[in-house]
Amino acid sequence: MEQIFEQNYAGTENKVFVADQPGPGNGCHQYRVEIKAESHQPYVDTVVFQEGPVQEVGINGLQNEHLLAMVIDRLQGFQSGPYACNENRLALESLEEAMHWLEARTKDRATRGIEGLSQA
Numbered sequence: 001m002e003q004i005f006e007q008n009y010a011g012t013e014n015k016v017f018v019a020d021q022p023g024p025g026n027g028c029h030q031y032r033v034e035i036k037a038e039s040h041q042p043y044v045d046t047v048v049f050q051e052g053p054v055q056e057v058g059i060n061g062l063q064n065e066h067l068l069a070m071v072i073d074r075l076q077g078f079q080s081g082p083y084a085c086n087e088n089r090l091a092l093e094s095l096e097e098a099m100h101w102l103e104a105r106t107k108d109r110a111t112r113g114i115e116g117l118s119q120a
Contacts, residue, residue, distance in 0.1 A: 001032060012037045023051055024118070029061060055116035068099045 005016035012035055019030035029051040035043040048061040075092040078084065109115040 004031075011039075019046065053116045053118050056118060065099060065102055068095055068102070071095055072099065 001017040001019055003015055003017050005014070007014045015034045017032040017034070018028045019032045020028055022028050027049075029049045031047045031049075033043075033045050033047065047067070050059065050061040050063055051057070052060070072092065072095050075088050075095070078088050079092060106115060114120075
């Protein structure tokens with residue numbers, strides 16, 4: 001497994017690993033997250049993304065948009081509560097822009113009749 005992220009703060013060690021090899025589009029589909037803290041049990045989880053076009057292989061994982069929607073919702077919650085800050089606002093704006101462009105890509109592919117297929 002290749003480590004792609006490490007951040008240590010507030011007594012925690014946070015790591016993300018790629019857990020598989022790139023597929024036909026050169027993107028990976030499985031990631032492992034490990035969080036450790038001295039006074040707590042470690043937390044380990046795996047995130048599995050869709051591998052292959054839905055129309056060709058069925059649904060077998062998350063899309064990028066699913067994770068973005070979760071993080072957007074979480075930051076919107078923080079921004080409406082006592083933890084609102086400029087950094088969260090800027091991150092939220094960037095994530096909403098990322099979601100916009102992914103949705104634009106999907107709409108374009110649907111218009112061309114190739115959404116969910118192995119075509120460019």
